[in-house]
Amino acid sequence: MSLPRHQSKTKFLDAALALVRMKGYAATTIDDVCQRAELTKGSFFHHFNGKEELAVQAAAHWSAVTGGLFALAPYVRLADPLDRVLGYVDFRKAIIQGEVPEFTCFVGTMAQEIHQTNPAIRQACDTSIREHAARVEADIALAMQQHDMKADFTAKSLALYTQAVLQGAFILAKAENGRETAKECIDHLRRYIEMLFRRR
């Protein structure tokens, strides 16, 4: 009566994403993960050699899941690179919906907790964030080229800035337990990009 191959592993990873986004890494127990995945500890330790490995693989899983989401978003098909950048920002604002754990970032949450105590997880989170930023960076670089912009900042630094704003917006959302401030932050981010590219 077992499920198709490796589906269980995915269930553990999905459970980890949900639970860590709700309670954080340290407060999420392996038993929690097993219960949510509707599987047992024996199965868990068959797939992972411990909590750390779960976290590292969950970071990669997060990249895959969100990567798919952004790849399918309509803005990626816009012809103008600046439109894609602004479309990305708008999309990030649009997906701020539902309860706080539903729209906040798994790797940002985890990095916050383990940066000093677990280098392997920290590295996995950093990689996930930077891979995502690199895709934004590509469009920013094209937009800067197209607008012949002579700036005292790089496309990379602006791309990372967009991520910082989003991560910070999530923290304010968590603190207030709401979405409004976060959305207003993204409005400011959009305004900044518009001003940089003189679209305003």
Place this chain on the structure above:
Amino acid sequence: MSLPRHQSKTKFLDAALALVRMKGYAATTIDDVCQRAELTKGSFFHHFNGKEELAVQAAAHWSAVTGGLFALAPYVRLADPLDRVLGYVDFRKAIIQGEVPEFTCFVGTMAQEIHQTNPAIRQACDTSIREHAARVEADIALAMQQHDMKADFTAKSLALYTQAVLQGAFILAKAENGRETAKECIDHLRRYIEMLFRRR
């Protein structure tokens, strides 16, 4: 051989600030706090009725400590409100020094972890962040007034945006285990404010 009144309590609170900034809230045990404060659990439970109360009071303690730091910063004595706003941003950049736990935000870290699980701590973190933002907001409001700015955003939302950028910059700093990206984020924040007020 006991210390002057209530000094022990402060030692617990200081220990909590340091440890949570290093390891996060959940991973910080009461025993850790006692050890760092060089006091015993008996003393701890004399001053606090549990970990939650420690966290709530530590948030207030954090506001007091950082409040003192900013009150003494040189930028607050500048005559022009916009200079004070930009001076604040520069000051935030300047104090990004040393190891990551030394410059990151206690309440931001804690809010991230407990927002769904502990309303009392979440509220304390929100209050701490918003009190700090309110001081920035005051100068922003004056600057907007003085520059006769007709903006489609409020001073409050811009003030909260500055906090979001800072909190997000801290997350990137934690993920990369360094300071550079965070500082570049603050450069972007400064550029944004300069552009809003046409100082560039």
Place this chain on the structure above:
DNA sequence: GACTCAATACCTACTGGTTGGTATGTGTTA
């Protein structure tokens, strides 16, 4: 197509260490 056999996938039951919290003190101060 039936018959091994080994690897895979999953389970139950347990353990040793940790953790938040308690019970019950003693010394010190006003």
Place this chain on the structure above:
DNA sequence: TAACACATACCAACCAGTAGGTATTGAGTC
């Protein structure tokens, strides 16, 4: 002498991880 400020010793619950089992799958053999 009562309140305060600490300390020691303990406990029950919890948690990461282990031991050792059973069921399922799939590839090779005849």
